[in-house]
């Protein structure tokens with residue numbers, strides 16, 4: 009057994025895009041490397057520009073998209089060599105996704121509790137008698153309950169509720185690694201704190217590692233061990249999260265930190281012509 | 285003083301569902317009154333599942349069963365022409381969409397056709413409203429995209445070829461390119477990094493200023509409200525509980541729930557997070573009696589358990605629904 013949980017080695021992904029007359033190539037991810045150790049569970053945060061390749065990188069780590077360059081190894085196994093239902097299931101049990109934008113991640117015609125039950129049965133391999141209990145426990149971790157969501161379709165839940173269902177689903181198989189793509193974007197500050205505390209607990213008490221993709225620098229500062237900052241497919245800065253966020257060095261990281269809106273509001277609002 | 289651009293009066297909208305024979309009534313919007321001025325940006329804040337999106341859908345005339353409007357009215361005023369959303373015919377409502385009223389839904393995917401290139405969505409929705417030659421139309425659209433930090437190439441892409449934040453910006457571009465008089469936006473910047481978000485907010489402000497349009501902007505992110513909105517309405521469990529000029533609400537929140545929201549604002553550099561609110565958000569299928577905040581309110585009194593605090597004006601432009609903040613409203 010290897011001591012490395014996941015190793016991302018010089019990974020790149022290029023897409024061909026465009027219309028009939030203007031074909032061009034997008035370098036979505038451009039030679040990204042990092043590794044996470046089994047013995048040291050951590051929250052590894054990815055921050056970056058919209059369109060900088062964060063989701064593409066996450067999908068490659070989840071073995072949903074193949075890299076066009078480089079390789080990703082999970083516990084020493086190159087993801088491109090994983091074949092067959094058995095091996096895939098084993099990988100899914102160990103590496104769980106939380107997808108960006110829950111409105112797109114859920115099939116609108118499928119009741120959301122089915123997702124939880126399916127994961128409990130098929131991925132976690134729980135006996136029928138434990139399926140509902142596991143779903144309820146996972147939901148309670150994110151401030152919901154099975155009673156609350158039972159039988160409901162995705163559009164019958166609010167954005168933040170749906171996002172929390174997505175988090176709960178990923179917890180059911182107790183994976184070794186969670187790849188969370190903006191898991192708290194639709195959740196208010198108060199609930200966000202309980203969700204990021206949950207991520208911390210998963211790391212500290214269950215030894216899970218988490219790849220946390222976010223635009224929220226405040227929670228990134230609070231929970232991350234290490235951080236990388238991406239722009240146009242490349243990592244422009246990386247290191248210990250607090251060091252990087254306290255004293256960013258790359259011009260993009262500096263600009264990013266400076267652009268965080270202050271709740272004290274320094275805006276140039278216009279005059280209102282009519283008032284209610 | 286001109287007439288407000290929007291008047292919402294006594295609005296009540298519930299979801300009525302039945303699963304496996306169990307009837308459920310989710311009281312997502314309950315007795316809400318407010319107005320939005322011409323040339324005004326009105327923000328709506330509140331925790332997850334408090335009813336923000338439901339309120340907005342109801343205002344945007346985008347309700348579908350099981351959501352039902354039980355009471356109240358929603359009246360827009362487009363340059364002197366009043367449109368009463370729940371009295372007007374479907375024809376009239378269709379006639380105001382995009383050109384006069386545009387609505388950016390949470391999740392924003394609904395407007396983009398997954399099997400057509402982005403360019404086609406622009407042609408479908410905006411071409412006839414902008415009414416120029418094809419070349420000029422493309423120029424208008426490309427300029428508009430640029431303000432949202434998007435390259436012209438996105439027009440050739442299919443929605444799935446764009447990142448989450450790029451799709452969100454395309455939806456914003458679609459909703460604003462015709463420069464409608466009234467824009468309703470539900471969490472439109474959740475998928476954006478802070479630099480791009482700043483650009484998007486600036487664009488929204490510019491469009492609003494250039495044509496004096498009115499905006500309702502829903503987000504749980506109070507920092508966005510602080511930087512964009514003239515006035516702010518705070519929702520809790522299906523009701524509006526406080527309203528006032530944004531800076532005043534931040535400086536001196538009146539409702540205990542708003543006080544909690546403002547004091548829990550996260551800032552980078554917080555090594556420890558601010559405390560979350562004790563207790564869970566109430567279920568709107570079975571909301572607490574009296575003041576819906578009472579089980580979580582640090583200053584709740586007996587009167588709060590059995591009586592619903594009315595929304596009352598306590599100072600010019602400031603309203604609140606709380607028996608402590610407005611003692612004169614006690615029964």
Ligand SMILES: Nc1ncnc2c1ncn2[C@@H]1O[C@H](COP(=O)(O)OP(=O)(O)OP(=O)(O)O)[C@@H](O)[C@H]1O
Pocket residue numbers: 023024025034035036056057058059060061062063064065108444445446447448449450475476477
């Ligand atoms: N299937 C695809 N085909 C073509 N191009 C793609 C595809 N998926 C992603 N891209 C492109 O790759 C780039 C990176 O996209 P990605 O979704 O990884 O960004 P992101 O960092 O997650 O952005 P966001 O913060 O907005 O979610 C974008 O330019 C996008 O258009």
Ligand SMILES: Nc1ncnc2c1ncn2[C@@H]1O[C@H](COP(=O)(O)OP(=O)(O)OP(=O)(O)O)[C@@H](O)[C@H]1O
Pocket residue numbers: 163164165166167168169194299301310312330331332333334335336337338339349350351390504568
């Ligand atoms: N179609 C529906 N049928 C039944 N209940 C619904 C439906 N849509 C929403 N709800 C419920 O109505 C309540 C309010 O939801 P709404 O989407 O308005 O919340 P929100 O304030 O926008 O939350 P968020 O910030 O999480 O998006 C929630 O309890 C939700 O589960």
Ligand code: SF4
Pocket residue numbers: 539540541575576577578579581582583584585588593605606607608609
């Ligand atoms: S009315 Fe009572 S319970 Fe409600 S917010 Fe005011 S003090 Fe708290």
Ligand SMILES: [Mg+2]
Pocket residue numbers: 062063064108189447448449
């Ligand atoms: Mg993404």
Ligand SMILES: [Mg+2]
Pocket residue numbers: 166167168336337338390470
């Ligand atoms: Mg919502």
